[in-house]
Amino acid sequence: MTKLIIAASSWQSQVADLLPCNNYKKSQLTYSLLRAYGLFEYFDYIIELPKCSKPELLDFHPREYVDVLMHPDFNFVLPYDNDEATWNHLNHVAFDWKNTHTDEQLVEKFEINVCQSRDKLFELFEELSDSTLEPKSNPKKRLASDLLLEEQNVASDRITDLVSAETRQLFNLEGDCPIFSYLPMYLQVTTGATLSLSKFLVPNSKDRTICINWDGGRHHASKKKASGFCYINDIVLLIQRMRKNGFKKITYLDFDLHHGDGVEKAFQFSKSIQTISLHLFETGFFPGTGGLSNKGSRDLIDIPLSHGLTDDYLFELVKQIIIPAIDLHAAEAIVLQCGGDGLSGDKFNEWQLTIKGLTQCIIDVIGKFSDCQIVLLGGGGYNELLVSRFYTYLTWKVVQKYSTLLEENKSIISDDDTELVVEHEYIEMYANEHYKFWIYEIEGSSKHRILKDYNEPGSIERFKRHYGLCNEDG
DSSP, rough: OEEEEEEEOOHHHHHHSSSGGTTHHHHHHHHHHHTTTTGGGGSEEEEEOOOOHHHHHHTSSSSHHHHTOOOOOGEEEEEEEHHHHHHHHHHHHHHHHHHHHOOOOHHTTOOOOOSSSSHHHHHHHHHHOOTOOOOOOOOOHHHHHHHHHHHHHOOOHHHHHHHHHHHHHHTOOTTTTTTTTTTTHHHHHHHHHHHGGGGOOTTTOEEEEEEEEETTTOOOOOBOOTTTTTOOOHHHHHHHHHHHHTTOEEEEEEOSSSSOOHHHHTTTTOOEEEEEEEEOOOTTTTTTTSSSTOOOTTTTEEEETTTTTOOOHHHHHHIIIHHHHHHHHTTTEEEEEEEOOBBTTTOOOOOOOHHHHHHHHHHHHHOOOOOOOEEEEEESSHHHHHHHHHHHHHHHHHHHHHOOSSOTTSSSSSSSTTOOOOTTTTTTGGGGGGTTTTTTSSSTTTTTOOOOOOOTTTHHHHHHTTTTTOTTTO
């Protein structure tokens, strides 16, 4: 029997969207679409209020780094980040929908349960009770800090007082990894969501578990440096905990457009943890690592790819390299990073994978290793409307194949090109795409892109030889 677990809630998605690159909407659009399609009904357990402690972050990251990230004065609206209207945009969309919709039963079904300010998010965060967590902040001290920020009214001076320029440079807390409002809360909630999955993952169990956190997958963060919108490496922390809980062999598989450098570096000398990353590898493309420079170890597999990657090519990579490599590692659990920035329609515009194609590859891996415990995490993806569709469809396919609560032959999301995004509180966000679920995959649509594929068929044989995955005749 397979059990399905997911970390998801309206509150969690709002906290996750504090991350600047989420544009205040990536996670909320995903959560609301999952709810609109009724997919949460088919999970055995839903983790709604995750939170981890500062000591848990220290299991991988050093104290001097974590102390800066978790500075209590960052759990406020910072002066240079005080545009509440921008942060609150989706709330206005939801309430406009509620106030103008004539179907009262539908409006009641999608009860809008969101916080109207970041302060309200933090109030709920502080109410979470757990004896292992940090003590609540002092309200008087909080008020004093607010007043101090208001009096100063100069953002750069405030941040410089708390963290020197040298320290920010040392830990790379600048550029794509700035200090933002409520950074400590964001880190504790999103990392806590990933770590909370570990208690459902049991080695040598007769029952299989598939766990999901679409707000996780921060694969670039290294031990003491932020990188690529990633501050804490929740993947490394999860794998470490799984090892402590008794898992002997784990495979980490990364489908993101970018190289999973942080996770690879953390386990590069481990024979127990296999890391596999397929990614764009071209001059000047971040993070610039992940070529065929290693000695062909099957425990550390990098698959450097070029512009224009297609579904068909990815299918062959999964069939000829990824599945055989995992099989040889004899993994007991597989952690998959399901970044969506390689999809056709993403703002990077580098690969042309389809939602159906990438989903099928992930489902194929899950299906092939039926004895493995599975963790699905999010990752990159910079077209929020596209990502919401991808994670919703991937979740549906997991539910369709593995949920014991789903009625037989029930169809929730059609593969037909005429499928429309279901009515829900954020439906108007999809108006410019004519509300079509598959608009990025419909040939001839304004959103469909055709890129030149620079990946040569012969490269697959080269990868196989490099990692010793050829059969006796090859």
